Amino acid sequence: xxxxxxxxxxxPGDLRAGHAPLYVGLRNALRGLIAAGALRxxxxxxxxxxxxxxxxxxxxxxxxxxxxxxxxxxxxVRRGSGAFVAAPPPARIExxxxxxxxxxxxxxxxxxxxxxxxxDRSVGICAPDEAMALGLSPQDRVARLHRLRTADGQPMAVxxxxxxxxxxxxxxxxxASLYAAMAARGMAxxxxxxxxxxxxxxxREALHLGVAPGAPAIYIARISRAGGGEAVExxxxxxRADAYDFVAELTLAPRPDAPCQEGSAP
Amino acid sequence: xxxxxxxxxxxPGDLRAGHAPLYVGLRNALRGLIAAGALRxxxxxxxxxxxxxxxxxxxxxxxxxxxxxxxxxxxxVRRGSGAFVAAPPPARIExxxxxxxxxxxxxxxxxxxxxxxxxDRSVGICAPDEAMALGLSPQDRVARLHRLRTADGQPMAVxxxxxxxxxxxxxxxxxASLYAAMAARGMAxxxxxxxxxxxxxxxREALHLGVAPGAPAIYIARISRAGGGEAVExxxxxxRADAYDFVAELTLAPRPDAPCQEGSAP
DNA sequence: TAGTGGTCTAGACCACCAA
DNA sequence: TGGTGGTCTAGACCACTAC
Numbered sequence: 001x002x003x004x005x006x007x008x009x010x011x012p013g014d015l016r017a018g019h020a021p022l023y024v025g026l027r028n029a030l031r032g033l034i035a036a037g038a039l040r041x042x043x044x045x046x047x048x049x050x051x052x053x054x055x056x057x058x059x060x061x062x063x064x065x066x067x068x069x070x071x072x073x074x075x076x077v078r079r080g081s082g083a084f085v086a087a088p089p090p091a092r093i094e095x096x097x098x099x100x101x102x103x104x105x106x107x108x109x110x111x112x113x114x115x116x117x118x119x120d121r122s123v124g125i126c127a128p129d130e131a132m133a134l135g136l137s138p139q140d141r142v143a144r145l146h147r148l149r150t151a152d153g154q155p156m157a158v159x160x161x162x163x164x165x166x167x168x169x170x171x172x173x174x175x176a177s178l179y180a181a182m183a184a185r186g187m188a189x190x191x192x193x194x195x196x197x198x199x200x201x202x203x204r205e206a207l208h209l210g211v212a213p214g215a216p217a218i219y220i221a222r223i224s225r226a227g228g229g230e231a232v233e234x235x236x237x238x239x240r241a242d243a244y245d246f247v248a249e250l251t252l253a254p255r256p257d258a259p260c261q262e263g264s265a266p
Numbered sequence: 267x268x269x270x271x272x273x274x275x276x277x278p279g280d281l282r283a284g285h286a287p288l289y290v291g292l293r294n295a296l297r298g299l300i301a302a303g304a305l306r307x308x309x310x311x312x313x314x315x316x317x318x319x320x321x322x323x324x325x326x327x328x329x330x331x332x333x334x335x336x337x338x339x340x341x342x343v344r345r346g347s348g349a350f351v352a353a354p355p356p357a358r359i360e361x362x363x364x365x366x367x368x369x370x371x372x373x374x375x376x377x378x379x380x381x382x383x384x385x386d387r388s389v390g391i392c393a394p395d396e397a398m399a400l401g402l403s404p405q406d407r408v409a410r411l412h413r414l415r416t417a418d419g420q421p422m423a424v425x426x427x428x429x430x431x432x433x434x435x436x437x438x439x440x441x442a443s444l445y446a447a448m449a450a451r452g453m454a455x456x457x458x459x460x461x462x463x464x465x466x467x468x469x470r471e472a473l474h475l476g477v478a479p480g481a482p483a484i485y486i487a488r489i490s491r492a493g494g495g496e497a498v499e500x501x502x503x504x505x506r507a508d509a510y511d512f513v514a515e516l517t518l519a520p521r522p523d524a525p526c527q528e529g530s531a532p
Numbered sequence: 533t534a535g536t537g538g539t540c541t542a543g544a545c546c547a548c549c550a551a
Numbered sequence: 552t553g554g555t556g557g558t559c560t561a562g563a564c565c566a567c568t569a570c
Contacts, residue, residue: 021558047536058560060326063537071480072466080536080568097363097462100516192516196363198464198482198507200338214337216464216482216507222516241464241482248514250366250458250488287539313555324541329556346549346555 006046009038012056022057026065034074034085045075045083070212073242089242090154097248100192100224102179103149103157112151114176119158119208120146121171130162133223133234141165145178148208155209156243161235178233187232189224196220196246205238216241272312275304278322288323292331300340300351311341311349336478339508355508356420363514366458366490368445369415369423378417380442385424385474386412387437396428399489399500407431411444414474421475422509427501444499453498455490462486462512471504482507 010033015025033039045051048066052059066083069075077083095106107114126134126142134142145161161178167187168174174181182188199219206213217238224233276299281291299305311317314332318325332349335341343349361372373380392400392408400408411427427444433453434440440447448454465485472479483504490499 023558061559077537078568079538080566082536092463094461097514098516100518188518190518194514194516195360196462196512196514197358197510198484200482216466218464244463246462248363248460248462250364250460252366252454252456289539327540343556345557346547348555
């Protein structure tokens with residue numbers, strides 16, 4: 001099970017590349033084996049102690065090299081079991097940044113099977129940020145829908161939506177599509193303002209997505225409004241950075257020396 | 267200069283929080299001091315050896331805690347000198363995702379002083395990816411404009427633009443605005459397709475931006491076209507994640523059960 | 533129960549920076 | 552030149568996993 005021919009491929013001398021630290025050399029060597037296909041996804045990496053002994057380095061050095069590979073997503077470790085070459089990242093999904101689309105329809109259009117796992121569906125008193133975003137009073141109630149989105153079975157994003165309880169009194173009744181449930185009550189979002197940034201994945205979201213904590217992710221906060229202009233949805237989502245590309249079509253902005261018709265931001 | 271009252275604020279007993287590792291306790295303690303303002307930006311953190319001795323932990327443990335703080339941008343270290351509390355992140359810039367704007371005009375509109383540092387301005391044979399993006403032959407020549415963008419003196423983004431040399435034969439003549447230079451030759455971009463993703467900052471770009479390598483960043487690849495549809499600009503940019511929010515206004519997509527007029531992507 | 537990764541220690545040498 | 556961070560070692564104990 002462990003490295004049969006492994007130590008024919010990596011030898012103690014291979015680790016010292018110029019003045020680079022030992023752990024960098026070991027990291028590069030392992031990274032190369034994976035890139036070259038000598039170590040395939042799912043394959044086990046020899047144990048830390050075995051690596052240390054056979055390569056004549058300390059276990060701490062081995063661990064630093066492995067930590068780097070875990071951080072970049074090339075290796076996953078299972079405590080008490082071992083380290084394994086990670087599955088390749090899923091095919092990237094392109095998401096448009098100008099249309100308000102439903103995840104399930106979006107995936108269907110791409111020929112992929114959308115899935116969702118409910119992490120929480122409940123009604124509660126709205127938090128300050130929810131009240132602010134939705135224009136509610138602090139004692140108003142909101143339905144919370146927290147779910148993990150998958151494509152072809154692979155976790156893609158976690159989504160935390162808040163909808164005024166007046167609009168969605170029974171979140172348990174929501175099926176695959178939140179927007180469909182809202183439309184059924186005549187309160188479908190028509191337009192949204194979306195704010196996108198890159199952040200390191202927090203521990204909790206990383207666990208759900210099956211990615212190393214601290215890996216880069218796209219964080220999106222969105223406030224959607226119905227036809228009358230009322231805020232009907234406040235959603236915060238974390239998207240795996242290795243799984244998503246966002247595409248936008250831009251057109252030339254009006255010349256800035258011409259008077260600005262929309263109220264300019266501070 | 268070093269921690270006068272520091273060790274009145276952090277004591278050996280404070281580090282063990284339940285079953286959490288020691289280095290997590292120390293990291294949280296330091297993070298708390300910074301958040302509470304007891305350690306202010308620019309302040310020096312006591313040396314690793316002093317921290318280790320006075321807190322009765324090993325230096326390795328101290329280093330793990332500091333490494334975490336460096337990774338999240340709270341602390342910067344200068345080799346041979348010491349560790350210091352990092353400057354707070356710059357105020358976030360909101361960038362629209364639907365209009366093709368010029369960085370300099372964008373900043374001016376926000377009352378901030380835009381700056382740029384040229385990292386490279388040259389003409390050369392186009393690389394395969396540039397040829398592909400711009401629709402050129404492999405032996406065609408492109409002007410390359412590589413610059414660091416700053417707002418109020420702080421590094422915000424690095425930008426690597428490629429423009430067909432036919433359009434911009436003398437890149438050295440480009441001033442503050444690339445688009446202005448292109449417009450002067452009647453080849454201003456009118457629209458663009460932009461592709462955005464989150465990635466870990468590579469070493470080189472991290473150095474330019476003054477951020478820790480591996481920190482999250484927004485990576486954008488953009489192909490702009492002039493009125494006739496010819497590609498006139500291929501730009502790849504890295505934006506500091508802690509400095510940028512991208513905002514987009516979304517409208518409801520047409521119902522998917524209605525026939526899809528645009529050719530659906532694979 | 534045996535082996536794995538996770539944490540922690542004490543001590544060492546080096547390269548770099550500032551006085 | 553003295554202090555700083557950067558690297559590396561050898562050895563230890565723990566919690567978890569698989570058998």
